[in-house]
Amino acid sequence: MSPRKAAALRQGDVSLREHLIATADRMMSDRGAAGLTVRAIAREAGVADGVLYNHFDGKEELLALALRARVRRVEDGLGPLPEPGAGTLEANLRAHVERGLALHSALLPALAGLTAQPDVLARFGASHEPGDEWRDHLHAYLRAERDLGRIAADASVRAAASMIVGVCHEAVLSALLHAAEPAPVPVAEVVASVLHGIAPGDR
Structure with missing residues (x-):
């Protein structure tokens, strides 16, 4: 380890494992x-x-973490x-949609190089704690809004959430497939469609 980085680890109370994860994160970004190689x-x-193998079982685990x-x-942030x-x-759902889009957009540079590394993506998916993700x-x-009566009692919140998550996924997938920046998503229209549907008379 170089003297500069060794000092940074000593003074910053960062473990070597955390330092390696942060380095891989920065490089992917x-x-x-x-x-990206070991x-x-x-x-x-x-x-x-060889130090990496003292803390991870391989590059795939390190990249997933x-x-x-x-x-x-x-x-x-x-x-x-x-x-x-x-x-x-409306305002709350707009905040959720905007958060999902911002999160997916921030992950796009890393995801662009991971589509051919399914083991990394599988490990990434398995690394989250239940209830900890934006989707959760x-x-x-x-x-909670349904329990409060602000959403219809018979509404499928699972379907509504899947539609919102799908919008965020679609924006990233389109960018990956076409090697372009994600197209702007009409957030207000997405929220209106989730809340009011698309059938005549439902708006």
């Missing part, structure tokens, strides 16, 4: 995950190649979500 991560982190760390870091019963349904918070919010 800067250049994507395609072609040697490149180790050199950037200022450690010998780095992606999870990025999700947490992005979410921390987005601030709290609206509380059930506060404000209006969306489900919980909609259920």
Whole structure:
């Protein structure tokens, strides 16, 4: 490890494992995950190649944990979500949609290089704690609003949440497939469709 990075670890109360995860996160954000090697991560982190295997079972685990760390870091920067019963349904759902889009957009550089690495994505999916993801918070919010009577008692909050999550996924998938920036999503129209449907007379 270089003296500069060794000092940073000593003074910043950051473990070597955390340092490696943060390094991999930064590298994926800067250049994507395609072609990212153990040697490149180790050199950037200022450690010998073999050190990574003292803390992870391979590159796939490290990249999955780095992606999870990025999700947490992005979410921390987005601030709290609206509380059930506060404000209006339209404004609150708009906040949830905007949060989902911001989160997916922030993950796009890393995801662009992981589509050919299904093991990393599988490990990433398995690394979350139940109830901890934005999607889980969306489900919980909609259920709470239904319990408060602000959403119809017979409404399928699972279907509503799936539609919102699908909008966010579609924006990222389109960008990945077409190698372009995500197209703007009409958030207000998405919210109106979820709340009021598309059949005549329902609006």
